[in-house]
Every structure is written in C-alpha cells, then in structure tokens.
Amino acid sequence: MNKPSNTDSAEQKITRTVSVAVIGAGTAGQNAFRQASKTRDDIVIINEGFWTTTCIQVGCMPSKLLIAAADRAHEANHSADFGVHATTQIDGKRVMERVREERSHFASYIKKQVESWPEDKKIDGRAYINQQGLIEVNNELIDAKKIIVATGSSTFIPDGWADKLGATLLTSDTVFELNDLPKSLAVVGAGAIGLELAQAFTRLGVEVTLFNRVKRVAGLKDDDINNKAIDCLSHELTMHLGSDIKDVGTRHTDTQDHPEQTAFINYEDSAGEARQWQGEYVLVATGRRNTIKQLGIENLGVELDDKNRPKNLSIKTGQIGDLNVYIVGDANAHIPLLHVASDEGYSAGNMICGNEKDAYIRPPALPFSIVFCSPQIVNVGMSLPEIQQDPELEYVIGRVSFDNQGRSRVMGVNCGLLHIYGCKKTDRILGASMIGPDAEYIGHILATAITNDLNIKDMLDTPFYHPTILEGLRTALRDVQHKMEIPYQYHDTQEDSF
Structure with missing residues (x-):
C-alpha cells in the first residue's frame, strides 16, 4: 500500500508484512476473510471483543428470542375474543435465561468456524x-x-447520559444481560430496535413508556403508513411521540427500608407541557454509529464526512476511490443491515484476488428493511420522498388496507396498510411501504419482483391462494394497475376479504 509520508515520525520496525489485513470479525469481516483466504495465504484478521457478530450477540437473534417469548404471552393473554380464556404466569428469569442460552447456541457455530x-x-x-x-x-x-x-x-448514547443514569442505563448491547424482567422501563428511540424491544417487554408484563423526538416510528417516510403504524401500535404501547427530553438522571429512594435507585426523564410532551417519567431502567435505542474515526483511517488517505461516513465509497465493493482500502458493513454506514454487511464483505474479499476481472462481485443490495414488531413494518426499494424528488418519475400508489382483509380478520390481526409505488412509464414497482400482518413475506415477494424486474402483469399472473393474507398484496397490485389505466381481466380494487 502507498503509505503517506511522515518525516517527523521515528522509523518503526515492521514485525509482519501481509497481502491483506481484515480489521473486524463481524459478519462483513468474517465473509471478507473467508473469501480473501481462498486466494491469499499471507492474510491476518484483527478483532477486539467477541468473535461472533453483532446480529448474534446483541442484535437480531437475542431480540427475536425475546419477541418470541413476548408473542407467546400476548397470544395467551388476548384470546378471549376466540372464546379461549387463559391466565399466564411469566417467569422473567427463565425468559432472559432462554434468550442467552439460545444466543449461545447460535454463537457456537460461528465460534467453531473461527x-x-x-x-x-x-x-x-x-x-x-x-x-x-x-x-x-x-x-x-x-x-x-x-x-x-x-x-x-457501537450504540450511540447522548452526551452525559451514561454518567447521569449510571446503572439504570441500558442499551441493546446490555439489555439481554438482565437476569430478570424489570418492573418498569423507558425506551428512548422509536426506530427498529426501540419499537421491537418496547413492544416485547410490554407483552411480557413490563410497564414500558416509549419516547421519540419526532412523531414517526421505524423511520417511516410515507405519512399514511406512519400514521397507520402509530394507530396500530398505540393499542398496546404507551408512546410519547414528538417529545423533547430535557434531562435524565437518578435519585435514591427508600422502599421498606431498602434503598433503591430510580431513573427519571424530564421532558416536554408534544403540546409543550413539562412532564417527568420515573422508573427502573432507561433503555437508550437512539441508533448505532460506526467507530472508524478512532481507527486512524485518515492515515490511509480516507476522508470522512461530518457523520463519519467514508467519502468516495464504492457501494459494490466497499473500496475507497482507487486506494487499496475497503470499508464494509456497518463501518461504512451505508445500509447497516446484516445481509448488506454479508454481501459487502463477500465482494471486498473477492476483490483482493489477483484476477480482479474474474472476481465475483455481488450487486448492491436493494434497500429492504423489516421491523419485527406486531404488526410488522417493511420498506422495500425507493421511498416515497425519493420518488417524489425525481421529476422524471411518473408514479401511482396502489393501496390496500388490512383492517378488513379476509384472512387477517380471521386471525384477529387485521390492522395494517400497504402502499406499492408503481412507475407508469415502465409498469414496474419502484418501492413499497407497509405495516401489517405477514409483512416480512410480502416484503420478500416485492423485493424479488424488483430485483428480477417483474412488471405488474407478471406479478398478477402469479397464483394467490385463498384464503391467505398474501391476497392483500394482489389487491394492492390490482390498484396499481387500475391507476396506471392498464386493462386487466380480473380488475378489482376491493380488499380480498372473502
């Protein structure tokens, strides 16, 4: 590599020379190391901390394990409408114990590989x-x-909060280490992590209050979908959206001669009224930030913007301009999702082979996110603001409500809305946004359609079995086609309810 010159520094003795050094052993780093190892023997991988992945250790898997327990409890406690009456007893210690046991099970496969x-x-x-x-x-x-x-x-914590909250502060990196379920919890941040954990703990009997600075959840950019999401989720979640947190801290209280530390949040609600929350813990879910600035990355000629994102980044390979530097996964702050990190690591690992022409480079991942709250939230492809900002795009919005969709109503999960953004010139799907039942599967179908350049007729020629929740997708596609003024034999913009 071409090293920047520095005549003021003393000459240092090099202990090892390698073709490739991978720094970081998460999803992206491990994929990069495996691929690079196929063509390079003189390679090292350097890692600080756990040698598994963020997903397994503190992200996707433990959160879904908690959600699984929460869903069991919720279904048992909310079956009276079906004529099924049950009383549940939640063993908080066992809930958290199973989360860690299963997490260890998943992690064991990664550890064996390493x-x-x-x-x-x-x-x-x-x-x-x-x-x-x-x-x-x-x-x-x-x-x-x-x-x-x-x-x-790493998790982002607002300045000063760690000192002010002390042991009452939780993040997604620490919350799964709790030995028991807390009695009360404030969740700050209504993104994917905040929503999932707030709902899961609520369903497990914890008194949860969710705060968010703006009146949005899950980063939704389609106002109608966002409003519907708030409506669906507010049936069981206590949410203070549009709140402005002024201060946080702790105070000591005596309860039956036992001193306890209580957390508090001073905030202004959406109406500007000063209020205070008090409880056992504050879970800060204000997102994650890359940590590459502290790595000394600028000494390789890499420039960062004001949000520490690398400039001149190739979204195909992670390469920075023409430097022999590749920044992949969450480190580049492009799309911080596991499947994206995996693909970027794979591509970067392939790029270092001698014959770059024949290196297999995975295409940039289609924007696709799922929030595993209930109902689920999905975004695929272009967002509505992105579409609206492009004067060349003539679009329509196909719509379906799941409030009276047949199978959804049968299952008692009938709250939701799907918008599909269709391009009138190409008869293709530009993107979609949804809250509703089975959203993860509908999202995958739409992602496949966009990736494989299927048009609306291709989609509607596909069988939709009755009665399924997926029939709602067909209704939205028919609405797209109707608004494009393309005739179709079975045109029907009504919900597939019966």
Whole structure:
C-alpha cells in the first residue's frame, strides 16, 4: 500500500508484512476473510471483543428470542375474543435465561468456524493505523498491502447520559444481560430496535413508556403508513411521540427500608407541557454509529464526512476511490443491515484476488428493511420522498388496507396498510411501504419482483391462494394497475376479504 509520508515520525520496525489485513470479525469481516483466504495465504484478521457478530450477540437473534417469548404471552393473554380464556404466569428469569442460552447456541457455530482458522492468522486486540499507514496491534507493527475495514458499529448514547443514569442505563448491547424482567422501563428511540424491544417487554408484563423526538416510528417516510403504524401500535404501547427530553438522571429512594435507585426523564410532551417519567431502567435505542474515526483511517488517505461516513465509497465493493482500502458493513454506514454487511464483505474479499476481472462481485443490495414488531413494518426499494424528488418519475400508489382483509380478520390481526409505488412509464414497482400482518413475506415477494424486474402483469399472473393474507398484496397490485389505466381481466380494487 502507498503509505503517506511522515518525516517527523521515528522509523518503526515492521514485525509482519501481509497481502491483506481484515480489521473486524463481524459478519462483513468474517465473509471478507473467508473469501480473501481462498486466494491469499499471507492474510491476518484483527478483532477486539467477541468473535461472533453483532446480529448474534446483541442484535437480531437475542431480540427475536425475546419477541418470541413476548408473542407467546400476548397470544395467551388476548384470546378471549376466540372464546379461549387463559391466565399466564411469566417467569422473567427463565425468559432472559432462554434468550442467552439460545444466543449461545447460535454463537457456537460461528465460534467453531473461527476456531478452525489458523491461529497465526488471528490477532485478538485493538488495531490502530499510524501515520505511516502501518497497523499497530498489541506488540506488532503490520504492513498490509490491502486493508479491509469491518469494525462494525457501537450504540450511540447522548452526551452525559451514561454518567447521569449510571446503572439504570441500558442499551441493546446490555439489555439481554438482565437476569430478570424489570418492573418498569423507558425506551428512548422509536426506530427498529426501540419499537421491537418496547413492544416485547410490554407483552411480557413490563410497564414500558416509549419516547421519540419526532412523531414517526421505524423511520417511516410515507405519512399514511406512519400514521397507520402509530394507530396500530398505540393499542398496546404507551408512546410519547414528538417529545423533547430535557434531562435524565437518578435519585435514591427508600422502599421498606431498602434503598433503591430510580431513573427519571424530564421532558416536554408534544403540546409543550413539562412532564417527568420515573422508573427502573432507561433503555437508550437512539441508533448505532460506526467507530472508524478512532481507527486512524485518515492515515490511509480516507476522508470522512461530518457523520463519519467514508467519502468516495464504492457501494459494490466497499473500496475507497482507487486506494487499496475497503470499508464494509456497518463501518461504512451505508445500509447497516446484516445481509448488506454479508454481501459487502463477500465482494471486498473477492476483490483482493489477483484476477480482479474474474472476481465475483455481488450487486448492491436493494434497500429492504423489516421491523419485527406486531404488526410488522417493511420498506422495500425507493421511498416515497425519493420518488417524489425525481421529476422524471411518473408514479401511482396502489393501496390496500388490512383492517378488513379476509384472512387477517380471521386471525384477529387485521390492522395494517400497504402502499406499492408503481412507475407508469415502465409498469414496474419502484418501492413499497407497509405495516401489517405477514409483512416480512410480502416484503420478500416485492423485493424479488424488483430485483428480477417483474412488471405488474407478471406479478398478477402469479397464483394467490385463498384464503391467505398474501391476497392483500394482489389487491394492492390490482390498484396499481387500475391507476396506471392498464386493462386487466380480473380488475378489482376491493380488499380480498372473502
């Protein structure tokens, strides 16, 4: 690698020279290391902390394990309308114990894979790139021809909150270590993590209050879908949307001669009234941020913007301009999702092979996100604001409500709305946004259609079995076609209810 010159620094002794150094052993880093190892023997992977992944350790898997327990409890407690009456007893310690047990089970597969890698290619420690562009880690100084940065992200905590809240502060990195369910909990942030955990803890009997600075949930950009999401979720969630948190802290109280520490949040509600929340814990779910700035990445010639995102990033490979530097996964802050990190790591690992022409590069991932609250929230492809900002796009919105959709009503999950954004010039789907039952499956179908360039007629020629929730997708597609003024034999914009 071309190292920046620095005549003021003392000459340092290089302890190892390698073709490739991968920094970070999460989803992106592990994929990059595996692929690069197929063509390069002189390679190292450097990692600080756990050698599994964010998804397995503190993200996707433990949160879904908690949601699974919560859904069991919710169904048992809300079956009276079906003539089924039950009383549940929730064992909070067992709930949290199972989350960790199953998490360990999933992590064991990753650990076995990592253990199979040669020991001399794994370095456990914090890497720093010095002014000569060399990697300092432990007592080593490594000269790498190419560097793949996959250092992931860490939870974001507002300034001063950690000191003010102390032991009452939780994040998605620590919440799964609780030995028991708390009695009360404030969740700050109504993004994917905040929504999922707030609802899960609510369904498990915790008194939860959800705060968000804006009157939006899950980052939804379609106003109608956002409003419907708030309507559906507010049936069981206590939400203070549009609230402005002024201060946080703790106070000591004596309860039956036992001193306790209570957290508090001082805030203004959406009407501007000063209010206070008090409870056991504050779960901060205000997002995650990459940590590459502290890596010394600028010493490789990488420029960052004001949000620490690398400039000149290739979304296909993660390469930074013409530098021999690749930044992949959450580290590049492009689309912080596991499947994107996996593809970016795979592509970067392939790029370092000698014959770059034949390297297999996975195409950029289609924007596709799922929030596993109930009802689920899905966004696929272009968002409505993105479409509206492009004067060349002539679009229509196909719509279906799930409030009276047949199978949804049968199942008692009939709250939801789907918008499909169709392009009138091409008869193709530009994107979609949805809250509703089975949204994860509808989202996958729409993502497949966009990826494979299927037109609306192609979609409607596909069988839709009756009675299924997926019939709602057909109704929305028919509405798209009707608004495009394309004749169709079975045109019907009504909901598939019966």
